[in-house]
Amino acid sequence: MSARLLLPAAGGGLRPYTHRAAPAAFLAADAGAAPAASRTVFAAAHVVADPYADTTPDGPAALDWDATLAFRRHLWARGLGVAEAMDTAQRGMGLDWAGAAELIRRSAAEARAVGGRIACGVGTDQLAPGARSLAEVRAAYEEQLALVEETGAQAILMASRALAAAADGPDAYRETYAHLLRQADRPVILHWLGPMFDPALDGYWGSTDLDAATATFLDVIADHPDKVDGIKISLLDAGREIAVRRRLPDGVRCYTGDDFHYPELVAGDEQGFSHALLGIFDPLAPLAAAALRVLDTGDVEGFRELLDPSVELSRHLFEAPTRFYKTGVVLLAWLAGHQDHFAMAGHQQSARSLPHLARAYELADTLGLFPDPGLAAARMRSLLAVYGVEQ
Template sequence: MSIVNLPDGRTLTLAGDQAWPKPANPPASRIAYAAAHVVADPRAENAPGAPAVLDWETTLAFRHHLWSHGFGVAEAMDTAQRGMGLDYAATRELIRRSAASAAAAGGRIVAGVATDQLPPGPATLDQVRAAYAEQLADVLTAGAAPVLMCSRHMAATAQHADDYLSIYRDLLEQSDKPVVLHWLGTAFDPALEGYWGSSDVDKATETVLELINANPAKVDGIKISLLDADHEIRLRRRLPAGVRLYTGDDFNYPELIRGDDQGYSDALLGIFAAIAPAAAAALAALDRGELDEYDRIFAPTVPLSRHIFKAPTFYYKTGIVFLAWLAGHQKHFTMVGGLQSGRSVPHFAKLIELADAAGLLPDPSLAAHRANRFFEVVAG
C-alpha cells in the first residue's frame, strides 16, 4: 500500500514518480552541477560535535546516481554539511574518494575549498590564507576543480575589500585550473554577513567584479546563492566573456537557467540532488528547444524546493536527506552532527506531499512504509 497517515489526521495516497527517462548524455545547452549530501553511518557516534563518520558506499553510490542523470557533482559544499557536522578530516577523504570515482565514471566534479580546518573563533589573515591554500592543494591533488567557498573565518577577520582581494588573488595564482568563486548569502549562513567587504550588496558586487575582471582566465564562473534573482541577472550581464554565472538560487532556478535574450545562468544547486530525475528531463527538453515542456516539468519542483529551503534556510540539508531516504537512496534517516533534528514533523509531512506532486518518489510503497514508521515514532 502507498497510503501515508499524516500526523494531522489526513491520509495521502502516493502517486509515485513519472518514470523519468535517464538522458543519454549530459545537458548540452547548460552546465549543471548538483551539490550532493553525505550519508552518515547510522551505527557510529554522529552526534553534535563528534567527528563525522560516513557510510562511504552509499555516499558514493548517490554520486553515481547524479552522474547517471547527466549532472556534475559539486562535492563537499554546504549541502554536504560543511560547517554543520562535516569536519575537515572527513571532507578531505570525501573529496579524494569522490574525485577518484568521478575519474572512473567519466563524471564532472568540482569540490569546495574553505578554511574549516581552523578552530572556531578568531584567526589572523595569514592563518586564513594558509588554510585556504592547504585545502586548495588538497582539491587539486585529488583531481577536482576548485570552488573557492566563502569562509566564516574570512568574514570575521577581513577589515575591508582589499583583504578579500589579496587572499583570493593569491588563491587564483596558486590554482592550475580555473576556479569557481562562491558567494553564499546570510540566509544560508548568518556568519557570512558583510562578505566581500561590505553588507551593501552593490558594493560587494563591485569587489567581486574587480577580482574577476582582473583574472578572467583564472575564473570559470561564480556561484551566486543570495536568493535574489534580479541581482543575479544584473551580475550575469556584467561578467566578462567566458565567465559563467552558476545559479545557486533554489527559489528561482527555472527562469534563471532558462534565461532571456541577453543570456542565462548555468547551475550549481543543492535542490538538483533532490530532484535529479525531473531536472534532467527538464534540461533535456531545454536542449530540444521545448520550452513549454521545460516549464511544465520544473513547475511542481519549485514549491518543493522553496519548502525545503524555507527559513531557517541553513537547515535545508535535513529535507534533502529525508527525501533521499524516502526515495530509496539510503536505508536510514540519520545525519552527521545529529542534523536530522533540524526540521519539524509538519515540515516533513508537507515535504512528502510536495515531493509526490513533483513525481519524485520512485517507489511509493517504500516511501509510504518509511513515512508511516517515521510518523509513528516521532508523532505518536
C-alpha cells in the same frame, strides 16, 4: 498496505493523504544519460551518515562511504556533475575538514572511474574558531586548494567564515582572492554564499550593502578573468543574479545557486542565461535531467513546464532557517531508497519539525519523485510512528 496516510494538518491534528500509485514518467528514463549540451549543471550532493557510529553532534562525522559514493554515481548516471564537499554535504554543520578531505579524495577517484564531472569545495574550516590573521586564512585556503587540485577535480573557492571575521574591508577580500587565483592551476568557481545559508557570512566581500559587495566581487573577477571559470551566487535574489550575470567578462559562467528561482534563471532571457550549481538538484536529479534534455532541443516552454512545478518543494525545503535545508534533502533520499536510514551527520535529522518533513514528503510524492511510492509511504509511516502518529 493502504495507499492512505495520516499526515499533520496545518492547524493541528491529522489529515488523510493518498500517495501516488506510480512514479512520474521521467523516472523511467534510462540512466547513463549524457550531460546537458546547452548548460553546465552540478548537483551539490549530500553525504550519508553511518547510523551505527557512536557520534555526538559536536564530534567528527562518520560516513557510510558505500552509500555516499553510490549516490554520486546516481547523479553522474543522470548526466549531472557533482559539486562535492559543499554546504549540502554539511560542511561546517557536521562534516569537518578531515571528513571533507576524505570525501574529496574518494569522490574524485570515483569520478575518474566513471567519467563524471566533479568540482570540490575549498574553504578554511580546518581553522579552529577564534581570531585569525589574514595570513592564516590564506594558508588554510592554500592547503585545501592543493588537495583538490591534486585529485584532478575542479576547485570551488567557497566563502570563508574565517575570512569574514578577519577581513577589515573590501581590500582584504581582493588581496586574498587575488593571491589564491594566482596559484590556481586551472580556472575555479567562485562561490558567494549569503547569510541566509550561513549567518557567519553576513557582510561578505567587505560590506553588508549588497551593491558595494557586488562591486568588490566583480572587481576580483575582472582582475583575473582567465582564472575564473564561473561564479555561483546563492543570495536567493533573482534580480541581483541577472544583473551580475550581465556584467561578467566573456567566458565567465554564472552558476545559479538560487533554489527559489532556478527554472527562470537557467532558462534565461534575450541577454543570456545561468548554468546551475544547486542543492535542490540533489533530490530533483531525474526531473532536472529530463528538463535539461528538453531545453537542449530549444524548447524553453517544455523545460519550464517540467521544472516549474518543483519550485514549491524547493521553497519549502529551503524555507527559513534556510541553513537547515539539508534535513529535507536527506529525508527525500531515504524515502526514495537511496539510503537505508534517516540519520545525518551532526544528528541534523532533528533540525526540522514533523509537519515540515511531512509536507516535504507530500510535495515530492505529488511530483512523482519516488521510484517506489509504496516504499516511500511505508518509510514515512515509520517516521510518523516515531512521533506517535498511529495510522
